[in-house]
Amino acid sequence: MMQKIQLPNSPHCPKCKKLLDGVALPGMDPNNMTPMTPFPGCVNICCYCTQIMIFTADMGLAYPTQEELRTVKADRALWRKIMLYQAQVRHFWKAKRHRDN
Numbered sequence: 001m002m003q004k005i006q007l008p009n010s011p012h013c014p015k016c017k018k019l020l021d022g023v024a025l026p027g028m029d030p031n032n033m034t035p036m037t038p039f040p041g042c043v044n045i046c047c048y049c050t051q052i053m054i055f056t057a058d059m060g061l062a063y064p065t066q067e068e069l070r071t072v073k074a075d076r077a078l079w080r081k082i083m084l085y086q087a088q089v090r091h092f093w094k095a096k097r098h099r100d101n
């Protein structure tokens with residue numbers, strides 16, 4: 001089952017400007033194995049354009065800094081998850097376009 005978390009505010013993707021008010025497939029809290037609510041500094045991927053973003057202090061979304069992007073890429077397991085998720089999102093939208101035409 002896909003876990004979803006509703007975000008307290010309504011941030012928009014800095015790239016495609018779409019509203020991103022929910023988080024799918026959040027990380028799991030290792031203490032109680034419940035979906036983790038994102039916090040400032042967490043990585044997020046736009047489910048429309050696959051842009052990598054970072055949650056800001058006020059839980060908005062911003063492009064990662066070069067330093068943040070380096071840190072994310074240095075975590076090989078996390079980077080693999082991001083690449084996989086981006087591929088799944090691209091596949092989803094491609095299949096949807098195909099269906100809708």
Ligand SMILES: [Zn+2]
Pocket residue numbers: 013014015016017018046047048049050051
């Ligand atoms: Zn986007």
